Every structure is written in C-alpha cells, then in structure tokens.
Amino acid sequence: MARRGVSRRGFLIGGLTLAGTGLAGSTIGSGTAWALSDRPIIDCAGWGARPNSAIVPIWNQRPVKILVHHTATPNVADQSRRAADSLARAIQNFHMDVRGWLDTGQHFTISRGGFVLEGRHRSLEVLRIGQRQVEGAHCTGQNVVAVGIENEGTYLDVDPPGALWDSLRALCVHLCSQYGIPPTEIYGHRDFKNTACPGDRLYGMLPRLRTEVAGGLGQRLEGGAAHKESWPLLRPGDRGPQVQAAQYLLRAAGMRDVVPSGRYDRLTAAAVLRFQELTDAENVGMIGGETWPVLARPVRRDEGGDAERAVAVLAARRGTESVPDVVTPRVWQRLLGTGGAPAETSTDPQGPPR
Template identity: 45%
Template sequence: MPADPHLPRRGLLKGTTALVGGALLGPLAGPHAVASAQVMPRIYTRAEWEARPPKVPATVLDRAPDHIVVHHTASPNSTDYSLDHALALSRSIQDFHMDTNGWDDTGQQLTISRGGHLMEGRNRAIEVICAEKHVVGAHTLGENDHTIGIENEGTYMTAAPTGALWRRLVRTCAWLCDVYDLDPHTAIVGHRDYNSTACPGDVLYSLLPRLRDQAAYCLGERRATEASRPGPSGLPGPRFTFDHGPALGPGDPTR
C-alpha cells in the first residue's frame, strides 16, 4: 500500500537491477534516469504496425479492469530485437487471431516484443485505457470482461525474458496500475491463475512476485512480496505458435 493512504498511487521510477534465475535482467532505468510512473510509455499504435481493420469495433465497458494478466506469446525466442520485427509480430498475431481463431481482432490489449517495444493490440486499446475504461479483449477464457492482457513475445517455460522486455513489462504494469488505481500486489496475475494452461511459462510465472514488487516500487510503494518460487504448473507447454491456452469461451462478451 502507499506510504501515505491519502496520497494518490504515484511514484518515481528509479534504477534497480534484477537478477533472476541466473539471468541479469538489467536496470529498470539508466543510472541518471528518472521517470514518472503515471506517464504513458511509448506505445506503437495499430496504424504504426499497419493493423487490419477489425471485423467489428471493440466492446468498451464504462468501468476499469481489476486485473492485469501476463501472457507469453508461445512463439520463438527471437534474437531480432528490432522495431521492424516487433511490428511484424503484431501483424502475425492479428492474422492468427482473425484468420485461424476466427476472432474479430487481436485478442490482447497490449504486446511487448523481446526488444522491449510496446504495441497496441485490440482496436481502441490506447484510447480506452487513457479514458480509464475497459476495452474487452480475447485472451483469458471467462475473464475478459474485467482483465487487461499483456502478451510478451517468446516462450518462457525454461528461459527468462530479455532485459529489455522485462523493463518494459515493469513500466507498463506500473502505468496501468497508476491509471486504474490498482495495487500491483493483487492486480498482476498470470494466465494460469485463471485457466488450465502453463502460460506465461514456468519461468516468467515464477517472476511475477518480482514483477509486482518492481511495479509497486515504481509507484512509490515499499511493501515487498514474501520470497517465493512457484513450482512448475505440471501442464504441457505450447502445442503450436501463439498457443498460450484458453482465451475465449461461449460466455465471453466479445470475440
């Protein structure tokens, strides 16, 4: 919780380094960098990655989501960290979701590449987040009406995310918690917390306590999660590219 309950949930993003599973994820910011958690991170828009028009416009609810769901894309752990690759990834995901799954548009609201580039996913996502409302996606079966999904490029069953992806994920979660006035320690969850899936991978899932702490630190909070290392899910990993588990069911309000 914030140090002073009368203060808004805001803070400063300060440099810190994460060492996870033997992989140095790197500082959250450069040695002299300071940024406000409430400032929207750079998001590459659908126009910038040349998205196709959705089959129908996204459903917008006049309320905020209450959880942020962390996913992995269940795609190769690419070593191409360029912006061009990131934008192409967004196009590939949209094609798969619309053409193979038969959905109206990209399922998730936001996507982060292994190079640390953050992209808008479902149509109207940026506009609606900034309005503190909820654009309904298709990423977590039965829970899409109250959750915002972040797809992280790669497969994290045995590998850790890149430092660039991790830093962007921390900042993005902090920004979303600031916009929606959420507590990172309760709001940030993994796909497997809702559905029977290994997503976001055993390694990335084990990092969620650290993600919550670092996002909270960005917001000026100092409460730390008790050290824990969640074990493997026991569930099989992705069967094919972009298979991260149950995302949409007959009771969900949108495709």
C-alpha cells in the first residue's frame, strides 16, 4: 500500500502555499504564485525510471544550499507531461550509460512545461523527512551538501519560460522550508565549476530567485543580500580588465607564455588548460568558480611581480584606496566587480505556514 501522499503518479506536497508573497510584479510566468501541491512532483516510478545500479548513498545531514543547473538541451516547444517524462529518461540514460553513474545525477528536474520530477532515486523520500541528504552527482565538491535542480533548456541568451520559473521558485521555497536552507544559499553551477551552466540569463536571474523565495518563506532580504559574492566567468574571445588580471595571475602561476593583453586569445586559452590540468580542475578552457579561487591567491601590498600587477589593473578602475594591504578572495571578487552583500533576512510573522 502506498504511503500517504506518495503514489506511482507522483509525490504530493501538501500545506505549502505561496499566495500573498508579493510576487504579483513578476514579468516571468503568470505573476500568480502557485503551490507545489497544485501539481505533484513526479516520482521516479511515475516517469518510468530504470532502477539505480548501486545503492544510493544517504548522508545523515541536511543539505545547506541549492544549486541551479540547466540541461543545455534545445529549448523545445513541447511542454507536455509526456515530453517531461521523456526528458527525465534521456537524462538518466545519459548519466548511467555514458557517465557511468549509478543513477541520475541531480535530485530534481524541471521541464520547460513546469513539470517537476524526481531525479535521483530516494530524493523525494528524503526531502519529505527533511533531515538527510541523498548524495548526488551534479557538481564535484557539492554533492553531499547541495540539492541539485536541472532546468530543461539552454539559457545563455534567453529567459526560461514562465511555467519553469514558477516551478523552480515553488520547489526552492519547499526545499528551503524543509531543510532550513536560507534563500541566500541558492547558487548557480558556475559558482563552483568552470562552466557556463545555468546559462548567462538564468544565472543573472538568481538574485531575483533568492528574493522571491525569501518572499515565499515570509522573509525579506535586506541590504542587497540577494546578490552573492561570485567569480566572473571568462571565455575565449572575452576582453577587458578582468581578462588582463587573469592573464597576470596565470603568469604569476608559471604560465609565462601568456601575454597580458586583456584579450582571451589562443595563448591564454592554452595556458588556462595547462593550469587547470595542474590543479586537477575541470579543463574546459573557461575560468569559472572552480579555477578563480586557486588562481586568485592572496597578494600582499608591495610584493611586486605579476600578481600585484593583476591587482593594479583592477584597482585602476576602483581607486587604490579600496585595496587593503592583503588582497583576499573576497577583495578579489570586489575588485573584479562580482562582490556581493552580507546575507541578511528579516522574518515576516504573517508569512506562509511551514
């Protein structure tokens, strides 16, 4: 007999409502917040998942963050339930047959039609309890501390459809509520890896997502807390001070073939690949959230060399008075123009019940 709230068709989350959370100004979706209970999360059996090939590890700890991904698949027009099920099966087949993983890598998948599907087996069971974490395979270094959400499509230069956005917001509200995750702890894949995922447009919408999720929890983000510290994503063809600073840092790390021209050229791309191989990073020729923390080492004032030249390139835009005696990672982010704000929330006692 099925447990209460669980069926082959899906997993119904009751008691969660986002009504009255101040989201009516939304320009994506209908502007009307809806609850996950309006459309059940489809469990693995519901979309025809294969059995996992090995035991799914479960950790006796709560996840502390949410990672947003995109599938980098075509932005298909078919937004039906049938298309959502087919997507989930295709992802699982790829992850198991090509990647060699024991199951789907992410915990949840959202289709372009707004259908929310369980990804890795037992993710819904564990979410319902709200005390443990299913180990995923969606981001190296984050798989036992972060819930991974795949969003169908490619969002480099287009926004996600409204149905997908509404489901992403509702799912994040429920995840934060169940696990006690602050809404400021919603990140993009590129924050931790050298990847364009979840796409420039969707990544740029994460401050809005944090704000709307906070509203769904009856909270307000204060002092720009929706904007997190991050690292810029640099790709071949990019130009500017960020690129020049990275080139000086590469030279300081021993990549002496790089010419600090401010243009991400062929020599720079080759140096980035060599540096990433040496540091056991994903070597895709981009400088992102995995490589920047290693490349942008602490730099002391007057130490000389290419590392201090990298600081000088960025300080020229912001004024030398903004540079302390030691440039730490947080200072690097501020100089690079991707510094954030401290996470602050205030609770609205009239917010929705948990």
